[in-house]
Amino acid sequence: xxxxxxxxxxxxxxxxxxxxxxxxxxxxxxxxxxxxxxxxxxxxxxxxxxxxxxxxxxxxxxxxxxxxxxxxxxxxxxxxxxxxxxxxxxxxxxxxxxxxxxxxxxxxxxxxxxxxxxxxxxxxxxxxxxxxxxxxxxxxxxxxxxxxxxxxxxxxxxxxxxxxxxxxxxxxxxxxxxxxxxxxxxxxxxxxxxxxxxxxxxxxxxxxxxxxxxxxxxxxxxxxxxxxxxxxxxxxxxxxxxxxxxxxxxxxxxxxxxxxxxxxxxxxxxxxxxxxxxxxxxxxxxxxxxxxxxxxxxxxxxxxxxxxxxxxxxxxxx
Numbered sequence: 001x002x003x004x005x006x007x008x009x010x011x012x013x014x015x016x017x018x019x020x021x022x023x024x025x026x027x028x029x030x031x032x033x034x035x036x037x038x039x040x041x042x043x044x045x046x047x048x049x050x051x052x053x054x055x056x057x058x059x060x061x062x063x064x065x066x067x068x069x070x071x072x073x074x075x076x077x078x079x080x081x082x083x084x085x086x087x088x089x090x091x092x093x094x095x096x097x098x099x100x101x102x103x104x105x106x107x108x109x110x111x112x113x114x115x116x117x118x119x120x121x122x123x124x125x126x127x128x129x130x131x132x133x134x135x136x137x138x139x140x141x142x143x144x145x146x147x148x149x150x151x152x153x154x155x156x157x158x159x160x161x162x163x164x165x166x167x168x169x170x171x172x173x174x175x176x177x178x179x180x181x182x183x184x185x186x187x188x189x190x191x192x193x194x195x196x197x198x199x200x201x202x203x204x205x206x207x208x209x210x211x212x213x214x215x216x217x218x219x220x221x222x223x224x225x226x227x228x229x230x231x232x233x234x235x236x237x238x239x240x241x242x243x244x245x246x247x248x249x250x251x252x253x254x255x256x257x258x259x260x261x262x263x264x265x266x267x268x269x270x271x272x273x274x275x276x277x278x279x280x281x282x283x284x285x286x287x288x289x290x291x292x293x294x295x296x297x298x299x300x301x302x303x304x305x306x307x308x309x310x311x312x313x314x315x316x317x318x
Contacts, residue, residue, distance in 0.1 A: 013041065014039055014080070015039045015098065015099060016039075018081075019033045020037040021037070025098070026127055027134070030196050035077055036079065039084075040082060102169065103169075108120040109182035110176075110177065110178030111177075113309050114181060114308060118307065122190060123199075125159045129154075129158035129159040129162065130148065130151065130155055155192075159190070163187075166186050167183065170183055181306050188307060192215040193215050194215075195243060201229075201239065204287065205290065207303050207307045208290075208303060209302055211232055211298040214231050214233065216228070216229070217232075219265060226264055228272065236268075236269045237271050239273050240274050241277070242274050283312075
């Protein structure tokens with residue numbers, strides 16, 4: 001917030017982009033952003049380094065290796081990206097110049113690592129289509145937008161239209177950096193992911209050749225409809241990501257509802273597995289639990305290579 005205020009009060013030249021723009025649009029990110037991302041023109045006058053002495057204990061950037069240089073850059077509170085943002089791609093939020101939803105989707109899909117990109121894109125789609133409220137809005141969760149599944153046709157229509165517009169933008173960038181990865185991210189995105197951990201668990205399935213799960217898979221009964229975070233209807237399998245956020249308001253009621261839902265799924269022949277956020281962050285543990293849950297034939301599909309992170313690529317090559 002202090003950095004945002006600095007941009008606002010000092011009228012620094014630039015447009016807020018990437019995960020900083022995601023947050024200002026009220027969407028979620030995979031990790032809490034540690035830097036403010038600002039796109040600046042090549043000839044910039046508003047972001048000159050103040051006249052201060054360099055910390056003698058800090059080595060110059062030219063002496064750092066590639067990994068240490070990336071770490072040093074990621075630790076900077078203000079990160080400048082030198083590329084032009086057309087005025088048509090800029091909106092004003094709280095007096096700040098920020099990339100609009102379409103440009104933010106495009107930039108995140110192109111330039112973020114696939115795990116962070118898919119979380120940002122899922123969340124932006126959910127906010128833009130009305131499946132989730134912005135995190136800056138009063139209230140949180142489904143109560144702030146009613147029952148989104150009752151408006152599924154409208155939400156899917158809005159999300160699909162937005163997806164088509166972003167894919168069309170990517171068509172105009174053939175051969176440019178990150179376009180192939182961006183297509184994989186945009187095509188895999190959904191407005192129905194309710195948390196970053198649900199998105200990441202779905203991505204783990206996709207990059208490991210597992211049958212793609214349905215987010216918010218419904219199970220209708222005579223009385224009501226229950227929803228699994230991720231489900232495989234034909235396989236009679238479901239996965240739930242249990243986070244503290246779900247227990248924030250009324251833990252006893254949430255736990256009772258969870259037990260009732262699990263019982264209904266079990267009565268209808270479903271096997272359900274529960275994942276904690278720690279399970280999802282540990283890819284090996286998540287994969288072990290997914291392999292225990294799913295039949296072998298559901299784990300032999302074609303991986304979505306474009307969603308693999310740098311860390312996952314060498315492992316897949318072995």
